[in-house]
Amino acid sequence: MLLHPKNEKYEHLDEASRQIMLKTIDFFENKGKEKLKADYRNMVWYEDFLDFVKENRIFYTLLTPSAYGEGDPDVRWDTARICDMNEILGFYGLPYWYAWQVSILGLGPIWMGNNEAAKKKAAKLLKEGAIFAFGLSERTHGADLYSSDMSLTPLGERKYVADGGKYYIGNGNEAAMVSTFAKNSETDEYVFFAVDSRHPNYECIKNVVAWQGYVAEYALHSYPISDEDILSSGPEAWDSALNTVNVGKFNLGWGSIGICTHAFYEAVTHAAHRNLYGKFVTDFPHIRQLFTDAYTRLLAMKLFSSRAVDYMRCASAEDRRYLLYNPLVKMKVTTQGEEVINLLWDVIAARGFEKDMYFEMAAKEIRALPKLEGTVHVNMALVVKFMANYLFNPGEFPEIPKRDDAANDDFLFRQGPTKGLGKIQFHDFNIAYNSLDTPNIRIFKEQIAVLKELLLTAPPSKEQTKDIDFLLSMGELFTLIAYGQLMIEKCNMENTDKDLTDQIFDFMIRDFSKFALQIYSKPGTSAQQMEFCMKMIRRPEVNPARFNHVWEKYVYPLKDSYEMNA
Numbered sequence: 001m002l003l004h005p006k007n008e009k010y011e012h013l014d015e016a017s018r019q020i021m022l023k024t025i026d027f028f029e030n031k032g033k034e035k036l037k038a039d040y041r042n043m044v045w046y047e048d049f050l051d052f053v054k055e056n057r058i059f060y061t062l063l064t065p066s067a068y069g070e071g072d073p074d075v076r077w078d079t080a081r082i083c084d085m086n087e088i089l090g091f092y093g094l095p096y097w098y099a100w101q102v103s104i105l106g107l108g109p110i111w112m113g114n115n116e117a118a119k120k121k122a123a124k125l126l127k128e129g130a131i132f133a134f135g136l137s138e139r140t141h142g143a144d145l146y147s148s149d150m151s152l153t154p155l156g157e158r159k160y161v162a163d164g165g166k167y168y169i170g171n172g173n174e175a176a177m178v179s180t181f182a183k184n185s186e187t188d189e190y191v192f193f194a195v196d197s198r199h200p201n202y203e204c205i206k207n208v209v210a211w212q213g214y215v216a217e218y219a220l221h222s223y224p225i226s227d228e229d230i231l232s233s234g235p236e237a238w239d240s241a242l243n244t245v246n247v248g249k250f251n252l253g254w255g256s257i258g259i260c261t262h263a264f265y266e267a268v269t270h271a272a273h274r275n276l277y278g279k280f281v282t283d284f285p286h287i288r289q290l291f292t293d294a295y296t297r298l299l300a301m302k303l304f305s306s307r308a309v310d311y312m313r314c315a316s317a318e319d320r321r322y323l324l325y326n327p328l329v330k331m332k333v334t335t336q337g338e339e340v341i342n343l344l345w346d347v348i349a350a351r352g353f354e355k356d357m358y359f360e361m362a363a364k365e366i367r368a369l370p371k372l373e374g375t376v377h378v379n380m381a382l383v384v385k386f387m388a389n390y391l392f393n394p395g396e397f398p399e400i401p402k403r404d405d406a407a408n409d410d411f412l413f414r415q416g417p418t419k420g421l422g423k424i425q426f427h428d429f430n431i432a433y434n435s436l437d438t439p440n441i442r443i444f445k446e447q448i449a450v451l452k453e454l455l456l457t458a459p460p461s462k463e464q465t466k467d468i469d470f471l472l473s474m475g476e477l478f479t480l481i482a483y484g485q486l487m488i489e490k491c492n493m494e495n496t497d498k499d500l501t502d503q504i505f506d507f508m509i510r511d512f513s514k515f516a517l518q519i520y521s522k523p524g525t526s527a528q529q530m531e532f533c534m535k536m537i538r539r540p541e542v543n544p545a546r547f548n549h550v551w552e553k554y555v556y557p558l559k560d561s562y563e564m565n566a
Helices: 015-031 031-042 047-055 058-063 078-094 094-112 116-129 235-248 248-273 287-313 322-353 356-365 376-384 387-392 439-457 469-494 498-521 529-534 544-558
Strands: 133-137 151-156 157-171 179-182 188-197 201-205 216-225 230-232
Touching: 015 058, 015 529, 031 151, 031 498, 047 058, 058 078, 058 116, 078 157, 078 248, 078 287, 094 116, 094 133, 094 157, 094 179, 094 230, 094 235, 094 248, 116 179, 133 157, 133 248, 179 235, 179 469, 188 216, 188 235, 201 235, 216 356, 230 529, 235 248, 235 322, 235 469, 248 322, 248 356, 287 322, 287 356, 287 469, 287 498, 287 544, 322 356, 322 376, 322 469, 376 469, 376 498, 376 544, 387 439, 387 469, 387 498, 439 469, 439 498, 469 498, 498 544
Parallel strands: 133 179, 151 179
Antiparallel strands: 151 157, 157 216, 179 188, 188 230, 201 216
8 A cells, every 4th residue: 555666556546647657766766775875965956856747747747638639638737636646756855846846836827827828838838847846935934925025016007017026836946837926016905926037127135945856946036028928916816826726735644645655754763673582583573663663653643634536626616625635634633744854763763874774864754744735734724614613513515426527626716715613614534433343433523522522521722722732732622533533434435455444543542542641730720621531531442453464464475566667
C-alpha cells in the first residue's frame, strides 16, 4: 500500500499518465542518491529537473485544464494523478516538489480568473516548460490579505503601474508568470494580476532561505500593467486567493507521505541489519512498537488522503464536504508525518544525521509542510467551523465512488464564494463507523459518544469559545473523528486486512485520550467537562496476536525492499 518506486506500475492510470510517473521515477533513480544529496547540500538550482520537465511536457500535461490543452486527450487537471506526482516528488526531495507545488499555486488565480488571454498564455508557457509563482504573502503582514501593501495604480486608458513587495514566494526567481495579489490604490478593491520575473521593473531581491529551492523576496517598481495582465478583481480576486490555497494545500499531505515512505524504507533496513548486545535491533519489543506505530500512522495518512481525493474530485456547489477534508490533508496528515519521522528517528538515532542518508534530508523537510499554506492553527480554526453540523446535523448525499478516472476537475476552478462554511453539511459519519466492527473501532466509537455528550451537556462557555487554545484541543478531537471516518471508507473499498485496520485504531484511541487529557488540564476547563474528559481516556485492546501479525506481515518485510540507486 506504500509507494515502492521500483515496483510501482501505476496500473490505475491511463498509459500517458503512467509513463509520466515512471519517467519521473527513472529521472531520480538515474540521478542517484549521492548526486541528489550533493545537490541538496550545495543548494544547486535544479536545472536538470526543470529540463526534464520541459522535455517531457510534464507540468503542461498535468497542470493544464483540458479546455486549454489544444485537444490533447492527455492534458487535464486531474487531482488523482497530481497526487501521484506529489508523492513521487516528496519521496525524492522536497525542493523538487516545491517547484511543482508553487507552480500549482501560481496557476490557480489564472485558471480561476476570467482572462482568456492569460489562460492561453499560461498554457503556452507550460508547454514550453515554464514554472509559475504565487505572489500572496508580504514581509510585514504574512498571509494577512486584508493588509496587503502591494498597490495597483490606474493611469487611465486601461493602463496601470504596480508597486510594492512580496515575500516568501517560491519560484520567484524564474517564474514566467507570477500571480500577484494587490489592492487598487484608488478603489481599494482587491486585484490579481500577472507579472514576469524577467521584466526590468521586477526586482528579485534575494532567496530568503538557505535551501536548494528558491523562496524569493521580490519587488515591483512602477511595473507596467494592462488589462491583459489583470486576472480578477473585487470579490473574485479575494475568492481566487482563498480557493487557490484550497487547491494547493491539499498537496502538502501527499508530499509528507512521500517523504515518510522513503525514510521508512531506510530506517527499517538499517535497524534490521544492526546487531546490538547479541540481538538485531528489530528483535527488541520497543523497536517493534516504534516501527509498527510509524507504519500504521503512515498507512493512515495515505488511506485518509486517498479517500479525500474522491471528495475533492466529486465536489460541487451542492457538495462542499471537501472544505473539511482538504485542510485535514494539509494539517493532520502533515503533523502525522512529523510524528512518523520522530518515531523512526528514535530507532535509528545518530544514523539519521549522516550525510549519505536520505533520512537526514527528510528529518529537516518534514517540519516545513505543517507550516506552509496556513499554519496548523489557522487550518484548525477553519475545521472547527464544521464541527456542529458534522456531529449533530448530518445531511444526505449520494455515495462518493473511487475517483481515479481520467477526467478534468472543472469545479476546482469555479468554487465560487468562500463564505457560508458553517452551513455546509456532511453525511452521517456513523455510516462508516458502523460498517466495520473491530475491538478498537468499538472503543473509539465509545470515545466519540462521550465527546458528543460533553458538547451537548457541558458545551464550551462563551469565555471558552474565545479561548483559541481551548478550541484547538477540542478541534483535535473532532479532527480524529473525520480522520477515522475516511480511513474506514477507504479500508472498505480496498478490503484492507481487519487486523491492520484495528492496529491503526490502536494509535487513534491513544491520540484521542491524549487530547482529552489536554482539555482536562487546561485552566478554564469546568469540573463537569473534566469528568467527561476522564471518560474519554481509554486504553486500546491489548492483542499480541494482532500486533505480531501486523509486524510480521506488513512491517518487517519492508526491510531490504527498497534502496535508491547510488
